[in-house]
Amino acid sequence: MGLKDGPLWNHNIHFHRVALEAIPNSATSALDVGTGNGMLARDLRERLPDVTAIDVDAPILAAAQRTHAGINWVLADAMTHDFGRTFDVVASVAALHHFEDLESALGRLRELTAPGGVLVIVGLAKATTLGDYARSVPGVVQHHWYSRTRNLWEHTAPTKWPPPHSYTEVRECAARVLPGVRWRQFAMWRYALTWHKPSELLGGSRF
Template sequence: MGQPPGSRWNHNIHFHPLVMNAIRPGAASALDVGTGDGELAGDLRSSLSDVTAVDVDADVLARAAANHRGIHWIHGDFMTYDFGRTFDIVAAVATIHHLPSLPDALQRLADLTSPGGVVVIIGLARPTTPRDRLLGLAGVAQHQWLSRTRNFWQHSAPTVWPPPHTYSEVRECAARVLPGVRWQQFALWRYALTWTKPHLSGADAR
């Protein structure tokens, strides 16, 4: 995982391959939630013809639109914006810790996903356990190495630190809201949630 040496790199871009690898065969559409500078939207557009990106920050969205083509840019709050549709893959990288309600954010991401589609969340959380702290220490070493050997780039989108939720809180909430979700925890102070939305049953489809 991660970008090849020489390309633009930061902690969020490092995990873009995890999102890209979650794209299922036959998928055509994607929603990038909290797109920021649009780097993930650009990656998604390289594989999918129908990419929408949404952000509440008009200035950062304008910069993203200037650098990436073929994407439908939306200035708005994904929690309330009426997209009028669902998407085959819904991705949120370093976004949901900006929102006031974690359960509501997870449910909204699920609602915006088409049956059989995938939600991928790369998030930040606070360490509370010995394992969390060991991964944090590993993250310090990993950051020092990668920032020296890659083309480190500081994004322009707003940041929130410290994150409002612990790793344990995020994992427990995700298990409730997204049954069957896959949890992964990494160094570089990130976790990943990957969830496939069930297809409608015969009774639900009628």
């Protein structure tokens, strides 16, 4: 089936809005972790002048670089790469489940978020509770509707299935690592974490 007219759509692109809506008014920089085909980095670059995108897959990153201009592309592991800076927005879509150590990954993304900035993660997790499975029912309906009515595009970035962590594990780990984090669980097999890093610690010292 050929692509329809209009913007590309898939499950991950559908949730880019979660990251874009969380951008602080004062933000000028963003980091896209696990950028893959670079679609989120592109959307961030339309709103912010300073966007960095990192991934460990060289061919995918090279293809993204040819397609999307004005972005600082980094071929490296986000867990160990020395950026030498922090970012007003740290965003990641469908990448967190590629990290085996969830707590370390969340801690690393927290470190890369600038004081007063925001960390936004849209991820995948395993269903293990009745509530998880119940949410998947409307997700199936939504998937078929959007697949028929939107310009469905299959990304070429590596996938990992099943995810190593359950929704419950992600939610509980995020609550420990990111105090005050906002948790949302969606029908189309995605969840979102949104965390605002305080500008100052008690006593006035900065992060």
